[in-house]
Amino acid sequence: MRHLIVITFTLLWVGLSHSQQLKVEPPNWWSGMNRSVIELMIYGDGVAKYTPASDQLNITATDRTDNDNYLFITLETKDLQPGDYLITLEEDGEVEHKIAYELKARREGSAQRKGFDSSDLIYLIMPDRFANGDPSNDSVDDLVEKADRSNPGGRHGGDIQGIIDHLDYIKELGATAIWSTPLCEDNDSTYSYHTYAQSDVYQIDKRYGTNEDYRRLAEELHKRDMKLIKDYVTNHWGLQHWMIQDLPDYDWIHQFPGYGQTNYRMTTQMDPNASAIDTRHNEDGWFVRSMPDLNQRHPKVLNYLIQNAIWWVEYADLDGFRVDTYSYGNKEGMTAWTKAIMDEYPNFNIVGEVWMHDQAQNAYWQKDSKLGAIQGFNSHLPSVMDFTLHNAVMEAFREEPSWNKGLIRIYENFVNDFLYPDINNILVFTENHDTMRINEFYPEFNDYRLVMTLLSTVRGIPQVYYGSEIGMRGDKGKGDADIRRDFPGGWEDDELIAFSAEGRTAEQGRYFDFSKKLFNWRKQAEVIHKGKTIHFVPRDEVYVYFRILDDARVMVVLNNNENEVNLDLDRFSEVLSTNDNGMEILSESAVDLNSGQLKVAAKTPMIIELK
CATH class of the missing domain: 3.20.20.80 (Glycosidases)
Structure with missing residues (x-):
């Protein structure tokens, strides 16, 4: 979402004021698409009066709206090879416009x-x-x-x-x-x-x-x-x-x-x-x-x-x-x-x-x-x-x-x-x-x-x-x-x-x-991409959670206190029971988890890869 300068406007209908060359959208398509039926929008002065035809493409429908400057053509492109395909727009049997419509080759995969x-x-x-x-x-x-x-x-x-x-x-x-x-x-x-x-x-x-x-x-x-x-x-x-x-x-x-x-x-x-x-x-x-x-x-x-x-x-x-x-x-x-x-x-x-x-x-x-x-x-x-x-x-x-x-x-x-x-x-x-x-x-x-x-x-x-x-x-x-x-x-x-x-x-x-x-x-860190989360209710503005994937475990500690805290590790024993030490990746320092306490500096995060 975003904010813009607001202008006053009441929109009902605006018509073309001058002639222009035909606009075709989408400007091309691709061979081998799941969506093989496409609807071309053709735009130009009075284009709705024309009858579309093609010896190369299967035109399955032609639609017009209340605005004569639009013509809609539905094409079936299934099984067609990449290349240019000719569409003509005719009036009273005469060709007034030729459109070379391209089907491109898709990228592999x-x-x-x-x-x-x-x-x-x-x-x-x-x-x-x-x-x-x-x-x-x-x-x-x-x-x-x-x-x-x-x-x-x-x-x-x-x-x-x-x-x-x-x-x-x-x-x-x-x-x-x-x-x-x-x-x-x-x-x-x-x-x-x-x-x-x-x-x-x-x-x-x-x-x-x-x-x-x-x-x-x-x-x-x-x-x-x-x-x-x-x-x-x-x-x-x-x-x-x-x-x-x-x-x-x-x-x-x-x-x-x-x-x-x-x-x-x-x-x-x-x-x-x-x-x-x-x-x-x-x-x-x-x-x-x-x-x-x-x-x-x-x-x-x-x-x-x-x-x-x-x-x-x-x-x-x-x-x-x-x-x-x-x-x-x-x-x-x-x-x-x-x-x-x-x-x-x-x-x-x-x-x-x-x-x-x-x-x-x-x-x-x-x-x-x-x-x-x-x-x-x-x-x-x-x-x-x-x-x-x-x-x-x-x-x-x-x-x-x-x-x-x-x-x-x-x-x-x-x-x-x-x-x-x-x-x-x-x-x-x-x-x-x-x-x-x-x-x-x-x-x-x-x-x-x-x-x-x-x-x-x-x-x-x-x-x-x-x-x-x-x-x-x-x-x-x-x-x-x-x-x-x-x-x-x-x-x-x-x-x-x-x-x-x-x-x-x-x-x-x-x-x-x-x-x-x-x-x-x-x-x-695949454990972060795909791992399960186990988190613990924050105490004293310290939030601890673990990410776990198979044998990989990461402990995250967020200390939002203005002071250092000593974290009692026994509270996390259901996750830490098999881990003796770890590596804190932000400081690149080893962490001993055997002491039962973990010092966390004030306003500091820790990411500990458990060993």
């Missing part, structure tokens, strides 16, 4: 591609604020907003080339996957840098680069045994999207008529007592005035979104989706969208942004949830974001402890793990591009160590936010721009270059070195 999972650590990037690898594309003629780095909420020039230039930095840190906020074109006049108000979902924003650059990003990641996760938006497009400017039909988006604001009450999606009007305003309401809400009940809208998502997986060789505002869309439509992608790629992964503050409400959205089954609902969504852990972290390490405050908040979050059908496949995080920076909330380095140790050793798939590993801060209260600052060293004129050890300050180096050690250890 494309259907069985493996998505991100609990062995990964995801690095979240806002590309406009990470690094400017190609200053020549900072501003382009046909996109309205130009680069202005002096404007905190403007475009700053970061791009795909900047990400590619620093992949080795991200790999050195220990991250294994990148989630970039959206990169498709956003032609809003202001605040376009976040790119959630997309104006063309088949086109990378030229200020970030080209479609080919995005595909090259995936290639460079795969060379490094890393993964690319695309941020996909199913709920809405931007007001400047070319189809919003000339709607295929009135019902393509939700209208009240025109603009109607969402109430943000996602609980109406599963609330058995919800009123119809509240449910409609959550599901059909616009996120903000500049983001018209797509109608996933509309068969052609849903099919368009399915085909577009699959197109990007094939085209860019993606490893996963993070889906924005997942629980705002029509849930039956979203189920069909998700299932279609997972049917095409059974080992793929999709994580939905379900920003809810109750574990049962989050778990409801994960595939095969017994909670959803009560209502006859199965989302088919493999993964959800653990917002309740985020909420707990943002309180637990700074408040005065009591029966229900302090580290007990963290413990209680994991008590409800039984609600999730696949607990290892949920995304855990302490911050992202919509929240307060963790280093702003907890400005002390020792707190950072505690929080990141927790994130790196619990069940699920950890996600870290760019720059936190060097101590970057940002106050959500000052606006979104403050939590989305430029990474130091990403621009040619930056004095500080934090991408290299010699360019970092001593403080930045302290954060980075700790993060690098922790994240790279996790990369190899």
Whole structure:
């Protein structure tokens, strides 16, 4: 979710004002796809008057809408070989347009591609604020907003080339996957840098680069045994999207008529007592005035979104989706969208942004949830974001402890793990591009160590936010721009270059070195990726838990006290009974477990590999 400048707009119908060449979407398809029946959208002045024909392709249906500028053609591509296939558009027996439609060859093993999972650590990037690898594309003629780095909420020039230039930095840190906020074109006049108000979902924003650059990003990641996760938006497009400017039909988006604001009450999606009007305003309401809400009940809208998502997986060789505002869309439509992608790629992964503050409400959205089954609902969504852990972290390490405050908040979050059908496949995080920076909330380095140790050793798939590993801060209260600052060293004129050890300050180096050690250890720790958790109720603000997988055991100790503590190890004998010693991986020091006591320094985490 995100915030934008609000503009006044009532949308009913906008027609083409001038002729243009035909647009065909999807621009190509692939031979050998499970989804062999595709629906081409052909757009152009008065194109609905034409009759499509092909001697090479099986045209199974032709549809038109109330807008004569659209023609929909359904094709069967099963058993067709890669190549160009001719489609003609005819009027009164005369050929008016010729379309060479290409079926490409799929990459070997494309259907069985493996998505991100609990062995990964995801690095979240806002590309406009990470690094400017190609200053020549900072501003382009046909996109309205130009680069202005002096404007905190403007475009700053970061791009795909900047990400590619620093992949080795991200790999050195220990991250294994990148989630970039959206990169498709956003032609809003202001605040376009976040790119959630997309104006063309088949086109990378030229200020970030080209479609080919995005595909090259995936290639460079795969060379490094890393993964690319695309941020996909199913709920809405931007007001400047070319189809919003000339709607295929009135019902393509939700209208009240025109603009109607969402109430943000996602609980109406599963609330058995919800009123119809509240449910409609959550599901059909616009996120903000500049983001018209797509109608996933509309068969052609849903099919368009399915085909577009699959197109990007094939085209860019993606490893996963993070889906924005997942629980705002029509849930039956979203189920069909998700299932279609997972049917095409059974080992793929999709994580939905379900920003809810109750574990049962989050778990409801994960595939095969017994909670959803009560209502006859199965989302088919493999993964959800653990917002309740985020909420707990943002309180637990700074408040005065009591029966229900302090580290007990963290413990209680994991008590409800039984609600999730696949607990290892949920995304855990302490911050992202919509929240307060963790280093702003907890400005002390020792707190950072505690929080990141927790994130790196619990069940699920950890996600870290760019720059936190060097101590970057940002106050959500000052606006979104403050939590989305430029990474130091990403621009040619930056004095500080934090991408290299010699360019970092001593403080930045302290954060980075700790993060690098922790994240790279996790990369190899299968016990963390797959292990069972046994945890103990926090006492005196010390939380102890174990991760166990076969003979491998890891003991994690989080001491949130301002003083050193002596931990009585007898309390943990049910897990420690067969272990005499261990290795603490952060300090690289041996630990004797025979004495019955364990000294833990103030505000200190310990990760002990038991021997």
